[in-house]
Amino acid sequence: xxxxxxxxxxxxxxxxxxxxxxxxxxxxxxxxxxxxxxxxxxxxxxxxxxxxxxxxxxxxxxxxxxxxxxxxxxxxxxxxxxxxxxxxxxxxxxxxxxxxxxxxxxxxxxxxxxxxxxxxxxxxxxxxxxxxxxxxxxxxxxxxxxxxxxxxxxxxxxxxxxxxxxxxxxxxxxxxxxxxxxxxxxxxxxxxxxxxxxxxxxxxxxxxxxxxxxxxxxxxxxxxxxxxxxxxxxxxxxxxxxxx
Amino acid sequence: xxxxxxxxxxxxxxxxxxxxxxxxxxxxxxxxxxxxxxxxxxxxxxxxxxxxxxxxxxxxxxxxxxxxxxxxxxxxxxxxxxxxxxxxxxxxxxxxxxxxxxxxxxxxxxxxxxxxxxxxxxxxxxxxxxxxxxxxxxxxxxxxxxxxxxxxxxxxxxxxxxxxxxxxxxxxxxxxxxxxxxxxxxxxxxxxxxxxxxxxxxxxxxxxxxxxxxxxxxxxxxxxxxxxxxxxxxxxxxxxxxxxxxxxxxxxxxxxxxxxxxxxxxxxxxxxxxxxxxxxxxxxxxxxxxxxxxxxxxxxxxxxxxxxxxxxxxxxxxxxxxxxxxxxxxxxxxxxxxxxxxxxxxxxxxxxxxxxxxxxxxxxxxxxxxxxxxxxxxxxxxxxxxxxxxxxxxxxxxxxxxxxxxxxx
Numbered sequence: 283x284x285x286x287x288x289x290x291x292x293x294x295x296x297x298x299x300x301x302x303x304x305x306x307x308x309x310x311x312x313x314x315x316x317x318x319x320x321x322x323x324x325x326x327x328x329x330x331x332x333x334x335x336x337x338x339x340x341x342x343x344x345x346x347x348x349x350x351x352x353x354x355x356x357x358x359x360x361x362x363x364x365x366x367x368x369x370x371x372x373x374x375x376x377x378x379x380x381x382x383x384x385x386x387x388x389x390x391x392x393x394x395x396x397x398x399x400x401x402x403x404x405x406x407x408x409x410x411x412x413x414x415x416x417x418x419x420x421x422x423x424x425x426x427x428x429x430x431x432x433x434x435x436x437x438x439x440x441x442x443x444x445x446x447x448x449x450x451x452x453x454x455x456x457x458x459x460x461x462x463x464x465x466x467x468x469x470x471x472x473x474x475x476x477x478x479x480x481x482x483x484x485x486x487x488x489x490x491x492x493x494x495x496x497x498x499x500x501x502x503x504x505x506x507x508x509x510x511x512x513x514x515x516x517x518x519x520x521x522x523x524x525x526x
Numbered sequence: 527x528x529x530x531x532x533x534x535x536x537x538x539x540x541x542x543x544x545x546x547x548x549x550x551x552x553x554x555x556x557x558x559x560x561x562x563x564x565x566x567x568x569x570x571x572x573x574x575x576x577x578x579x580x581x582x583x584x585x586x587x588x589x590x591x592x593x594x595x596x597x598x599x600x601x602x603x604x605x606x607x608x609x610x611x612x613x614x615x616x617x618x619x620x621x622x623x624x625x626x627x628x629x630x631x632x633x634x635x636x637x638x639x640x641x642x643x644x645x646x647x648x649x650x651x652x653x654x655x656x657x658x659x660x661x662x663x664x665x666x667x668x669x670x671x672x673x674x675x676x677x678x679x680x681x682x683x684x685x686x687x688x689x690x691x692x693x694x695x696x697x698x699x700x701x702x703x704x705x706x707x708x709x710x711x712x713x714x715x716x717x718x719x720x721x722x723x724x725x726x727x728x729x730x731x732x733x734x735x736x737x738x739x740x741x742x743x744x745x746x747x748x749x750x751x752x753x754x755x756x757x758x759x760x761x762x763x764x765x766x767x768x769x770x771x772x773x774x775x776x777x778x779x780x781x782x783x784x785x786x787x788x789x790x791x792x793x794x795x796x797x798x799x800x801x802x803x804x805x806x807x808x809x810x811x812x813x814x815x816x817x818x819x820x821x822x823x824x825x826x827x828x829x830x831x832x833x834x835x836x837x838x839x840x841x842x843x844x845x846x847x848x849x850x851x852x853x854x855x856x857x858x859x860x861x862x863x864x865x866x867x868x869x870x871x872x873x874x875x876x877x878x879x880x881x882x883x884x885x886x887x888x889x890x891x892x893x894x895x896x897x898x899x900x901x902x903x904x905x906x907x908x909x910x911x912x913x914x915x916x917x918x919x920x921x922x923x924x925x926x927x928x929x930x931x932x933x934x935x
Contacts, residue, residue: 337928393529
C-alpha cells in the first residue's frame with residue numbers, strides 16, 4: 283500500500299466503557315489501514331465492536347488507548363471543535379436507521395451538511411440537485427422522510443453523506459433496515475459512487491449481501507481484528523451513472 | 527440562516543398537542559396579565575380623572591410658606607393678592623381657568639347638637655367652568671350670588687348625624703384670621719355624596735365671599751388650575767413657573783400627582799400587584815416550558831446526535847433550541863395579546879359593575895383599558911421566560927455524547 287494513499291490509519295486502538303465498578307472492552311488493540319478509494323466492510327457478529335470502530339474512525343468517539351489518523355490528521359490530538367470541523371469537511375455518515383431530519387424535505391436533508399459548511403445558497407441548490415440525481419431521487423426532492431420508503435430514505439441519507447464531497451463515507455449497518463431489493467440497490471449505488479467518484483466507503487455490517495459486494499473485509503470478533511482479506515470474487519451491480 | 531429558522535419553526539409543530547398546550551400556558555399568561563393590567567389601568571385612569579375633576583385640578587398654587595410652616599392663624603399663609611396671581615396664570619397655554627379655594631374648619635351646630643367640620647369655600651362659577659363635579663344627591667349646587675342667607679352644601683353623613691335636610695339651617699362657628707370666634711348661619715341648599723364616607727361625615731361647602739366674611743380675611747388658601755388635558759400637566763407646569771416669580775409673596779406650584787396621595791397609594795398598590803402577577807406568570811411559563819423543552823430535547827436525542835456527527839457546531843444546537851423557544855414565546859405572546867384584547871373588548875361591552883370598594887358607596891364599572899405598553903411588556907416577559915427556559919435543554923442537547931446520542935432509542 284502506498285503511504286501517500288493512506289486515508290485512515292488505526293494503530294493499536296482500544297476502547298473500554300465503564301460498567302458499574304469495572305470496564306467492558308469493546309475494542310482491543312485493533313489496527314487497520316485504509317487507502318483512499320477503498321470499499322471496505324467491517325464484519326462481525328453483534329457486539330464484536332464494529333460500530334465502536336466506525337465511531338472512532340468517524341471522530342465521534344475517542345479511543346481509550348491507541349491512535350487514529352484520518353487523512354493524515356492524528357485525531358487524538360484534536361480539540362472537540364477541530365474534531366467537529368474534521369467530520370464536517372472530511373467525513374460523511376450513513377446510519378442504520380437513516381437518521382433524517384423529519385421536518386426537512388429530502389432536498390433540505392441533503393442540503394444540511396452544506397448549510398453547516400457555509401456553502402452559498404446557489405451552490406447548495408446545484409449540489410443538492412446533483413446529489414439527489416445521483417441517487418435517483420430527483421422526483422422525490424420535496425417529500426418529507428415520512429412519505430419516502432425505507433430504501434428511498436437510505437438513498438437520501440447517502441446523498442446527504444456525499445453532497446459535501448467528503449474523503450470518507452462511514453456507513454453503520456446501512457442495509458440492516460432494508461429489504462433485499464432495496465438493500466441490493468443501495469449496495470450498487472454506493473459501489474458505483476465508490477468507483478465513479480473515488481469515494482472511500484467503510485461499512486460495518488453482518489449482512490452477507492453487502493459482504494459479497496465488498497472489495498475488502500475486516501472481521502472483528504470480541505473487539506479484536508481476526509482477519510483482513512480481499513474479496514476477489516465480489517460481484518458488483520450497476521446503477522445509472524450520475525454526476526455529484 | 528433562513529433554513530435554520532425554518533428548521534426551528536417546523537420543529538415547533540412536531541408535537542402539535544404539546545405546542546398547543548404551551549401556547550395555552552404562554553397565551554393565557556399574557557391574556558391574564560393584560561386583563562389584570564387593563565383593569566388596573568382603567569381603575570387608575572378613572573381615579574386620576576375623578577381625583578382631578580372632583581376638585582383637585584391639574585395644578586395648584588400656594589404660597590411657599592404654606593409648606594414651610596403651620597398656620598398660626600387662619601389663612602396667615604394664604605395668598606393675599608390672589609386675583610393678580612390668577613390673572614398671571616389664566617393667560618398661559620393649556621389653562622382652562624383658575625378657581626380660588628379656602629380650606630377651613632370649625633364647629634357646626636343645629637342648636638341642640640354640635641359637630642366638627644371640614645369646610646371648603648369655592649367660587650361656584652369658577653368650579654363649574656373648570657368642570658369640577660359636585661355630587662349633589664339632593665337639592666342643588668351653590669349659587670354664586672345668593673339673594674339671601676349664606677348657602678351651603680353639607681355631606682350626606684353630616685346631614686344625617688345633625689338630622690337636617692335641604693332647606694334647614696345650621697350655624698357654623700370658626701376662628702377668624704384675628705383669632706376671634708365668629709359665626710354665620712347657613713342654609714342647606716344641597717346634600718353631597720363624594721363617595722368617601724369619612725369625608726361626607728364632616729363636609730361643609732360655602733361660597734368664597736361667605737367664608738371670607740366668616741374668617742375675616744381676603745386671602746384664599748390656594749388657586750386650583752384646570753387644564754385642557756391631564757397630559758399637558760408638565761407643559762403647563764413649566765410655563766407657569768416663571769409667571770409666579772417676582773410676586774409680593776413667594777409662590778409654590780404643585781402638580782396634581784404631588785397632592786393626590788390616595789391616587790399614588792392606589793397606583794403603587796396596583797403596580798405592585800401587577801408586578802407580582804408578572805413574576806408569577808414569568809415563573810409559571812419558565813417552569814412549564816423547561817419541562818416541555820426537555821421532553822422535546824429527549825425525543826430528538828438521536829437527531830441531535832446526527833447533526834453533531836455531521837459537524838454541526840454545538841453552539842448551533844444551543845441556538846436552535848433557543849430560537850425555537852423564542853419563536854414559541856412570540857407565537858404565544860401574539861395569541862395572548864389577541865385573546866386579552868378580545869376578552870377585554872367583550873368585558874367592556876358587557877357593562878358589568880363591581881361592588882363598591884371599601885370606603886366607597888358607588889359601584890365600580892368593570893372595564894379594562896387596552897394599554898400598548900402592557901402588551902409589549904407582557905409579550906417580552908413570556909418571550910424572555912421561554913428563551914431562558916430553553917437554556918437548560920439547549921445546553922444539555924449541545925453536550926450530548928454523539929455516540930450515545932446516536933444509539934438513543
